[in-house]
Amino acid sequence: MSTTALPASAARDRRINWSWVGVLPFIAFTLFFLILPAANLIVGAFQDANGAFTLKNIVNLGQPAIVRSYVLSLQVSAASAAAGVLLGFLLALAVIHGMLPRWVRPTLMTFSGVASQFAGVPLAFAFLATLGRTGLVTAILMTLFDFNIYRAGFNLLSFLGLTLTYLYFQIPLMVLVITPALDGLKREWREAASTLGATGGQYWRMVALPILWPPMLGAFLLLFANAFGAIATAYALTGSSFNLITILLYAQIRGDALHDPNLGYALALGMIVITGVSNGAYIWLASRSARWIR
Amino acid sequence: MKTNGMRLTVSVLALVASGSMALADSMDDLVAAAKKEGTLTTIALPHDWCGYGDVIAGFKAKYGIEVNELNPDAGSADEIEAIKANKGNTGPQAPDVIDVGLSFGPAAKAEGLLQPYKVSTWDTIPDSAKDAEGYWYGDYYGVMAFMVNKDLVKTVPNDWADLLSDEYANTVALAGAPQTANQAIQGVFAAGLSAAKGDVAKAGEEGLKFFAELNKKGNFVPVTGKSASLAQGTTPIIIAWDYNALSWRDVLAGNPPAEVVIPKTGVVAGVYVQAISAYAPHPNAAKLWMEYLYSDEGQLGWLKGYCHPIRFNDLAKNGKIPQDLLDKLPPAAAYEKALFPTLEQQAAAKEVIAKQWNDVVGAEVAK
């Protein structure tokens, strides 16, 4: 591997040294601008209002209302992440490999950039103005097709509605994040596969998906965490009815009614732990499928 | 005897004269010291809330002091946290003064975050709305009201019980989430007060029951009500503080036409309090700001924003309120029945409403 004239051990030492030096800026940065500022949160989770050490906040996390909150948040996050990964993938695929006009791809990329960060309040409002009871699409469907979606059982202020709204930023995020991987999927491989007699399905199963699987898994994790931590959209759309964990957190840390920041910090700590666990699950899944890929 | 009496009178007169001179002197000193500091940092003061836009502009014009406005979107908890986080900071990120909900005053005092100051008009502030030692003091109040979009709602409701009528399907919303926002919790409390016929102790529970029924009938919309959602049609009736509703009504300027109604029963007043941060980088500017807010000029500024200033009764008694301003407000009779919940009553109601909302009202939506 090494082409230098140094003895192997010295060369190895030098390589390892440089690698660690190389990641030092990142470690230092996250330490000083992410971990330490948030340390207050971790310490506060174990304190009571007077600053004394207590496990009461952690124990309180076991309250049925809070557990239900976590479960609900996990469900919404998983649903919007799964749908986002699938639909975003299909959209990116259509645009990158679908031989559409050349202007489509940069348009989609730049649009996705903006849409993925569309703030919660205007987004919720946009969906209320579209699919709410007095929304544009609702009205059009009623006047043109005499079809009342609300009478048919649809309700924007529901799990489905919230997921649908979340997709507005999940799908663009997926598009942006999977594009580099789809770019790497060379057209020649498709052609080579079909010359060797593979069907479309076989191409996907044995060539494309194994290559795309790790980035897709990573994207799912990102979308999941993204939805998990989202607050503004949920609050603006279904704030008083959908008890997501971020709303509970918001109530304790920022709200102007209840004010138990220590419980809020414990809730946040719980969220961090869940993120860590899902990260671990992703690592495990990725390593298992690594066998399949190689 | 006569000389003694004369001596007494002269000495009393001298004392009074020196006292008022001292007051005038100290006010001048304060203005000079504040001007030397040059800046005031405020937090959580949206320009449309209680006419703060004009109040701040008036302060700037009168004293030539810069006003540095932080995060107008902050809630009471954020303001407290901002003081704590800026303890060693004398930069422009540290708030000098805060304007928080009633219950946050004593809490902040207990944490040692405030410094006491008694404005020159201290005595005209009702005792129930201030801290005896001067750490926090009520600034304005409003009562819970209905804001109605007249384009979409034909009959304007007059009282809480009216809201249960079938014609208000999918119309009624709160102005926040009852788990987090004081405005929403007080809305539930007011409904409960009406249902409990004035029994404050039962108001929390009765409020929850009322909203449970409202939700079951399909009249309740679980969206945060704002002027945008009122105009767009999702929340044609919003339960909010009267000053918010009135200012939204003005901003909408008839598009759509909106009416603000104070319910016949269940009238709940909400008091906010002012305080100076113990770590204020500009303490003199902060004190001058307080003097300004509690002067007639400042109090009337809030009244223009539809908030009832805490010295309202005093000002009314002395005929200081212009008639045209009074005419723009809802009739004074509606405010006479207002209940000013004590700290304990508020805390008890919050406890019940915020914690049990999800279970009792069950507005948790299905898949």
Added chain:
Amino acid sequence: MNQSRIIPWIGFGLGALYFLIPLIATFEFSMRMERGTYSFKAYRIVFADPGFQASFAYSAVIAVLTIIVGVALVVPTAYLVQLKLPRLRPVVEFLTLLPLVIPAIVIVFGYLRMYNSSSILPLTGSARGTDLLLIFAYVMLSLPYMYRSVDTALRTIDIRTLTEAAQSLGSSWPRIMLQVILPNVRVGVLSGAFLTFAIVIGEFTMASLLNRPAFGPYMQLIGANRAYEPAALAIIAFAVTWACMGLIQLVASLSPGSKR
């Protein structure tokens, strides 16, 4: 052959419908400011405000600086993790996900405690210092997106071979990074850059509490408690941000080494 050409069009079409209709609904509402007729009144009010240009320009500059710092931080790290330090990957990925779940307001209060005027590193003591703090805050906020995009891009190229080839030709590390790796992960960096730009333009909490004249606090000032102006503002912000991204895209496609 024909069928497989229609399907991508259908996919694109459905996607376009889903994304454009809510925007159209918002636009329709924003035009309703004048009763009984459609007009641009809400837009005129927004544009008349002098703060619009100043705050947008400020945020745009901060965004570009954030992108530069972010790329400088993330690309070498992702590269080293993939090539040399695979065991560090779980740690790094976990760290990059944290900004998504830790509330921004907790972090900014942490900054105020750690970097205020009486601490060792008094960043908040000066305007430029606070700007720097804000940039670091935004780099941190955009970390999840930048890292994931760059990491995905790095996977698709064979960095091992590329590095060895460059090394055997005598390249130094900086040269490898700048002239071999970076051009090849251009697409990933661009995705990350778009996301970062959008984050910085719209961010409100940190800019507001650190007292910087950014676009987010400006939008809040205009839009709070109003009905029609926020809708107009949302459309305007969307359009202007989209245009800026188009500019970034243009600059990137003009740079040497790009194929498209």
